[in-house]
Amino acid sequence: MALNKKITIPLTIITLTIVAASWLYKSGKLSKLPGFHTDDGHNHAEQTAKPLYTCSMHPFIIKDTPGTCPICGMELIKKLADVQNTVARTPEQKQQADMLGHVSLSANQRIMANVATIEAKYGSLNKEINAVGIVQFDQSRQAKVTAWIAGRIDKLNVNTVGAQVSKDRPVAEIYSPDLLATQQEYLLAVKSREQLKSSPIPSISQNGDGLVASTKQRLMLYGVKESQIAELEKVGKPTIRLPIYTPLSGIVIEKMVQQGQYVNVGEVLFTIADLSRVWVEIDIFENEVPYVRVGQQVEIRSAIEHGAVSHGRISFIYPFHDPKTHTVKARVEMPNPGRMLRPDMFVNAIIRVPLVKGIVIPVTAVLDTGTRQVVWVETSAGMFEPRNVQAGERIEDRVQILSGIKAGDKVAVSGSYLIDSESQLKGGSGQDHSQHTGAVKPETKGQPAPAKKNDKLNMDDMKM
Numbered sequence: 322m323a324l325n326k327k328i329t330i331p332l333t334i335i336t337l338t339i340v341a342a343s344w345l346y347k348s349g350k351l352s353k354l355p356g357f358h359t360d361d362g363h364n365h366a367e368q369t370a371k372p373l374y375t376c377s378m379h380p381f382i383i384k385d386t387p388g389t390c391p392i393c394g395m396e397l398i399k400k401l402a403d404v405q406n407t408v409a410r411t412p413e414q415k416q417q418a419d420m421l422g423h424v425s426l427s428a429n430q431r432i433m434a435n436v437a438t439i440e441a442k443y444g445s446l447n448k449e450i451n452a453v454g455i456v457q458f459d460q461s462r463q464a465k466v467t468a469w470i471a472g473r474i475d476k477l478n479v480n481t482v483g484a485q486v487s488k489d490r491p492v493a494e495i496y497s498p499d500l501l502a503t504q505q506e507y508l509l510a511v512k513s514r515e516q517l518k519s520s521p522i523p524s525i526s527q528n529g530d531g532l533v534a535s536t537k538q539r540l541m542l543y544g545v546k547e548s549q550i551a552e553l554e555k556v557g558k559p560t561i562r563l564p565i566y567t568p569l570s571g572i573v574i575e576k577m578v579q580q581g582q583y584v585n586v587g588e589v590l591f592t593i594a595d596l597s598r599v600w601v602e603i604d605i606f607e608n609e610v611p612y613v614r615v616g617q618q619v620e621i622r623s624a625i626e627h628g629a630v631s632h633g634r635i636s637f638i639y640p641f642h643d644p645k646t647h648t649v650k651a652r653v654e655m656p657n658p659g660r661m662l663r664p665d666m667f668v669n670a671i672i673r674v675p676l677v678k679g680i681v682i683p684v685t686a687v688l689d690t691g692t693r694q695v696v697w698v699e700t701s702a703g704m705f706e707p708r709n710v711q712a713g714e715r716i717e718d719r720v721q722i723l724s725g726i727k728a729g730d731k732v733a734v735s736g737s738y739l740i741d742s743e744s745q746l747k748g749g750s751g752q753d754h755s756q757h758t759g760a761v762k763p764e765t766k767g768q769p770a771p772a773k774k775n776d777k778l779n780m781d782d783m784k785m
Contacts, residue, residue: 372399374386374387374397374399375397375398376390376392376395376397376398379392379393380434380739382397384397423700423704423705424697424704424740425704425705426705426740428703431703431736434740435735435736435739436736436739437733437735437736438699438731438732438733438734439682439683439731440730441680441682441726441727441729441731441732442681442728443678443679443728444678445676445681446677446678446681446716446719446720446721447673447675447676448673448674448716448717449671449672449673449674449716449717450612450613450673450674451669451670451671452603452604452669452670453603453604453667453668453669453670454601454602454603454604454621454653454667454669455601455602455665455666455667455668456601456662456663456664456665456666456668457599457600457601457602457665458574458594458599458600459594459595459600462594462595462597462598463593463594463595464567464568464569465589465593466492466493466565466567466568466589466590466591466592466593467587467588467589467590468495468565468585468586468587468588468590469544469586470495470497470500470543470544470563471499471583471586472495472496472498472500472563472583473497473584474578474580474584474590475495475496475562476493476562476580477580478490478491478492478493479492479493479573479591481576482575482576483574484573485570485571485572486571486573486591486593487567487570488566488569489566490566491564491565492566492567493565493578494562494563495563495565495584496562496563497543497563499543500540500545500563501561503536503540503543504540504553505559506536506539507533507550508554508557510533510535511533511554513532514530514532537550540553543563544563544565545563546566568593569593569595570593570595571593571594571595571596572594572595572596573592573593574593575591575592576590577589577591577592578590578591594664596657596663597656597657598655598656598657599654599657599662599664600653601621601633601652601655602652602653603653603670604648604650605648605650606647606648607648607649610638610649612672612674613635613638613651613674614635615635615636615637615638617635618633618634618672618673619632619635619653619670619671619672620632621655621662621668621669622668622669622670622671623661623662623667623668626661631657631662632655633655634653634654635651635672636652636653636654637651638650638651638652639652653670676714676716677714677721679713679721680722680723680726680727680728681719681722682720682732682734683718683719683734684715684718684720685718685735686732686733686734686737687710687712687720687722688738693709694709694711694712695707695709695741696708696710696732696737697732697737697740697741698726698730698731698732708726709725710722710723710724710725710726711723711724711725
């Protein structure tokens with residue numbers, strides 16, 4: 322019984338003490354006692370926390386004492402509770418921004434962080450194929466001038482390679498005894514036809530027409546035109562020299578005859594090429610051949626045109642492959658106004674192949690954390706909001722966005738990593754960015770980074 326009394330008395334005292342303390346706490350008298358303080362609902366640690374210092378050029382540098390940036394040497398500035406982010410904003414707006422992870426940048430911060438935006442647009446994502454080509458003659462616009470009859474070249478109207486010729490002007494004149502004799506036969510046949518027409522016998526009167534037609538056919542085989550035969554019949558005297566014409570207008574690219582030279586039937590005198598249209602044969606690498614099709618438009622640039630762009634279309638893809646260069650040739654047909662493109666000239670060719678359509682933005686606008694992809698969208702002046710997006714096809718420096726943003730949204734294409742770092746420092750987004758390249762998790766709030774030691778760059782000074 323004595324033992325029970327010893328236990329009961331201390332328990333009674335402890336119980337009374339707890340009841341008294343509870344009454345004092347509820348009545349508010351406990352806070353008036355010396356050495357006792359109560360929490361009034363405000364975070365005093367935050368109110369009394371020391372200001373942090375950061376570099377305007379390198380905002381990931383955070384220190385708890387003034388000094389200079391260990392990277393650029395600039396004076397550190399105070400990083401208060403982002404006063405500029407709360408100016409001219411209602412508490413409801415500030416709360417909404419914090420919930421959504423918005424980041425607000427002043428005009429000065431935007432310039433320092435080199436933040437640039439671009440409007441997301443709906444369009445085609447094109448694959449650009451670059452190739453080197455060589456200008457060639459259009460083989461369908463080349464012709465050879467040959468001798469239709471054996472004889473002597475008495476006159477040359479074109480004496481140099483590169484001369485311009487026209488198909489309605491003769492390039493040479495040839496003397497041929499055979500031609501002279503045939504002309505005389507034709508004149509005789511015409512005269513005989515007139516005499517035979519008066520014969521009462523039909524077979525004889527019609528024989529004159531057959532003789533004229535036969536002789537005329539021989540003259541045409543010698544290269545004499547219908548107009549020249551009509552002139553011969555009108556004048557009644559044979560022509561000593563026969564003019565030689567080209568089948569097309571163009572440039573003389575070969576000259577194989579001299580004045581006074583004797584030539585045989587079929588011998589080539591000149592080669593003519595029309596340069597008003599040319600071919601460009603481009604080399605396509607084998608991995609890009611599947612994207613090339615007949616009919617595609619091609620941009621052609623040459624050094625001689627000082628950056629001017631000409632356009633042509635692919636007319637033929639050669640069916641063989643060059644094992645040395647691993648390329649396939651494609652032929653581009655194009656006009657050549659002013660004959661600026663010359664055969665054997667090197668040019669640069671660009672083929673733009675549309676692959677997909679959708680929202681297209683620069684690759685630099687997308688932050689890839691490894692588990693998700695984020696784009697910072699400027700919702701209002703200086704206010705940026707993170708958007709989770711789904712990226713599609715990527716071609717060079719452009720990427721297709723399947724979801725997350727729409728056409729007309731302004732996305733940050735440069736400085737987005739700094740915006741993201743600012744969001745992590747504020748802890749506003751509440752999202753995991755630890756997968757970022759070179760990024761680390763934010764430090765615990767209220768624990769400033771340690772000061773720089775020995776005036777050397779210390780990784781402890783950096784806070785991503």
